[in-house]
Amino acid sequence: MAKYLNKQHGEFSLKMIQDLVLTNAVGPWNLECIVQFGLRYGESVYSTKATKWADIIMLQGESLLVPEAERDLQVRIARAIQTGLRHVAVVMCKSEVKTTAKMQMTRIYKDLPATIAFFESLEEAMDWVTEHGYRCERADVEAFFSESI
Structure with missing residues (x-):
């Protein structure tokens, strides 16, 4: 019997600096990638006991989520909002699917x-x-996005 392994599609790096969560994401993404992202996000944010924070997300590549990944990400974001996420800044890099990713x-x-x-x-x-x-801290934010992924 053949075994089929689900592999993670998509890459991300993530770091919390003070009250900002920085995410550099290269798509497309599947559910496995979103699960890993959720685990890392939780480790980075929830351990700080922050009560209010913002995200800066840089979307690169073909920045789309498959339907099950989109649903899972929405649940994870709702949980983050319940615990303190208030503002999300999304930087849209050049992409063939920029309009669709924004939608x-x-x-x-x-x-x-x-x-x-x-x-x-x-x-x-x-x-x-x-x-x-x-x-x-602009220098720290710029350094993260220039060095990650």
Whole structure:
């Protein structure tokens, strides 16, 4: 009998700096990747006992989720919002599926009580989270995104 192994599709790196969670994500992503992301996110955020934070997410590559990964991510995001996630800045890198990826992210956050905004550059995203009261050490944020993945 043949065995079929589900392999993770998609890559990410994640780091929490003060009250910002930074995620550099290269898609497309399947459920296995989202499960691993959820575990890492939980380890990074929930152990700090933070009560309010923001995400800066950089989407690269073919930034789409398969349907089961999208559903799972929405559940994980809802849990994060219940514990303190308030603002999400998404940097949309060049991609053939940029419009579709933006629609998918909008759909994921549609009924959730967090504010999501889309940006063309990391600088704009950093400005936005700073305007919303988060501590953004620009050099550290830029270093993370230039060195990760």
